[in-house]
Amino acid sequence: xxxxxxxxxxxxxxxxxxxxxxxxxxxxxxxxxxxxxxxxxxxxxxxxxxxxxxxxxxxxxxxxxxxxxxxxxxxxxxxxxxxxxxxxxxxxxxxxxxxxxxxxxxxxxxxxxxxxxxxxxxxxxxxxxxxxxxxxxxxxxxxxxxxxxxxxxxxxxxxxxxxxxxxxxxxxxxxxxxxxxxxxxxxxxxxxxxxxxxxxxxxxxxxxxxxxxxxxxxxxxxxxxxxxxxxxxxxxxxxxxxxxxxxxxxxxxxxxxxxxxxxxxxxxxxxxxxxxxxxxxxxxxxxxxxxxxxxxxxxxxxxxxxxxxxxxxxxxxxxxxxx
Ligand SMILES: Nc1ncnc2c1ncn2[C@@H]1O[C@H](COP(=O)(O)OP(=O)(O)O)[C@@H](O)[C@H]1O
Ligand SMILES: [Mg+2]
Numbered sequence: 066x067x068x069x070x071x072x073x074x075x076x077x078x079x080x081x082x083x084x085x086x087x088x089x090x091x092x093x094x095x096x097x098x099x100x101x102x103x104x105x106x107x108x109x110x111x112x113x114x115x116x117x118x119x120x121x122x123x124x125x126x127x128x129x130x131x132x133x134x135x136x137x138x139x140x141x142x143x144x145x146x147x148x149x150x151x152x153x154x155x156x157x158x159x160x161x162x163x164x165x166x167x168x169x170x171x172x173x174x175x176x177x178x179x180x181x182x183x184x185x186x187x188x189x190x191x192x193x194x195x196x197x198x199x200x201x202x203x204x205x206x207x208x209x210x211x212x213x214x215x216x217x218x219x220x221x222x223x224x225x226x227x228x229x230x231x232x233x234x235x236x237x238x239x240x241x242x243x244x245x246x247x248x249x250x251x252x253x254x255x256x257x258x259x260x261x262x263x264x265x266x267x268x269x270x271x272x273x274x275x276x277x278x279x280x281x282x283x284x285x286x287x288x289x290x291x292x293x294x295x296x297x298x299x300x301x302x303x304x305x306x307x308x309x310x311x312x313x314x315x316x317x318x319x320x321x322x323x324x325x326x327x328x329x330x331x332x333x334x335x336x337x338x339x340x341x342x343x344x345x346x347x348x349x350x351x352x353x354x355x356x357x358x359x360x361x362x363x364x365x366x367x368x369x370x371x372x373x374x375x376x377x378x379x380x381x382x383x384x385x386x387x388x
Contacts, residue, residue, distance in 0.1 A: 067128030067218040067251055068093045069114060074123035076109050076275075083109040084120070085275035091253060096245050097280075098254045100262040101272035102298070107255040110272070111221050114253065116140050128218060138167075140219075143212030143250075147224040149204040151196040157183070157207050158192040164215045182214035183207075185244060202233045209241070213248060220245070220252040226261070238265055259299050263287060271295050288316065289385050296387050303358045305384065312387055319383035320360035322347060322369060323376045330376030333358070335369045345369075349377060 069091040076084040083106045091097045099107045112118040114125060116137035125133045132140055151160050161179040165171070170178065183189060186206040196204055205225060212220060225241070226234040242265055245252050256262055262269045263283040271278040271286065271294070279291035290296040296304075296314050303320065305313045323330060336357070337348040345368045347360040358377065369375055 068095075068126075069219060069251060069253070070126040071110075071114075072124045072126070074110070074113060074120045074125060076106075076113060076118065077121045082275045084113065086123070087272075087275070087277055089270060089277070089280065091251055093251055094249045096242075096252045096254070096265060096267045098256060098262040098266035098269045099272060100256060100259060100269050100298070102257055105272040106275035107257075107272060108223055109275070111223050111253065111255055114219070115142050115144055115221055141215075141217050143215070143217035143220045145205070145208045145212045145220075145222045145225045147227040149196065149201075149208045151204060151207055151211075153196050156193050156195055157188065157199070160196070160207055161210045161214050164211060168215055170215070178214055179210075182210040185213070185247070186210045186240070201229050202237060205229065205237065206240075209244065213244070213250065217250065220248075220250045222252065222254040224255055224257070227256070227258075234261075241265065263299070271298060273298075290314065290387060293387050301359045301361075304356065304387070305379075306355075307384075307386065313384035314387045315379045315383050315385075317346065317359045317361035319379055320358060321378045322349075322360050322362060323378070325374035325376055327376045328378075330378035331355075333375050333377045335371050335373045335375060338368050338371055340364065340368065347375075349375070351377065 071087050071089040074084050074087045075082060087110060099110060101107050113120050116135060120133065124131055127140060158179055161182055162175055165175040165178060183192065186209050188203065188206050188210065226237050229237065238261060254265065266283060268280060268282055269286055270280045273294050279286055279295050286295060287299050290299060296302040301317050303315045305315055307313050325332060332352045333349045335347055336350050339346040343364060344361050345364050347369065349358045349360060351358060
């Protein structure tokens, strides 16, 4: 197990800086997610850490060792990509044995390690199948087993659940979290899915145009975003004009709705009430031409209907000033 440190890591492609002076410290055993829109430089950053790509400038340290110039095979990193990238002509077991063979681990030792890894991802009994005989979720479990079987110092996952449907993705998120906790392996996950980032990680790093926007614990990034980009990327953002100038963010869950006329809230009309199972999301129009707002409240038997007049308020402590 190792920590990761990036110091001023930059990767240019002509005029584009796919990674732009990125600093990051990931402590041993930590689970950090790199979150950003398509093209923000997430894959570039992972490939630089993996040694599949070289920075234009800056240094990369793994376990305190400067690996900036070290080839990929000297970095002891487990990798999983969105496309499963399994060997189609090999069985499940052969796929998982492969990285051990590369490391000259063979025979009974290799077999025990491979079977342990397959057990860890709950694929006992499917050893002899070929990838084409597995579902997408099962294939990605094989890819995970293959990435951890040789006890890597670091696990790098590039949108590993991106190709799976929602229900399966949620199941595998839980398994991935459990696997990471069991192994205690330092993990960097790349995703463009904010819910995935918020739910899995110890900390998230938000990227845009190759630049770090914020590195923080999920709740901090969500409730106290460093800027407008982070505020909008991490969920629904209500921006409120503050009395002395400036803008405040209030998240939908922190917006309180009451019957019209109650205790000095702002009068508003429900434009749309969207039932989401446990929650109802309200799209609101405030009187006086202020920007529309969104509120999210637990569903407790009754919801306000479209067209209904309500009273909207929030606590001053739930406002976060954004630049
Ligand atoms: N090999 C390359 N050659 C030229 N441009 C590249 C190369 N790889 C990535 N880029 C550019 O760098 C930026 C970041 O790409 P990438 O790291 O793949 O983003 P992400 O994974 O967040 O979608 C994009 O503008 C992309 O077009
Ligand atoms: Mg990518």
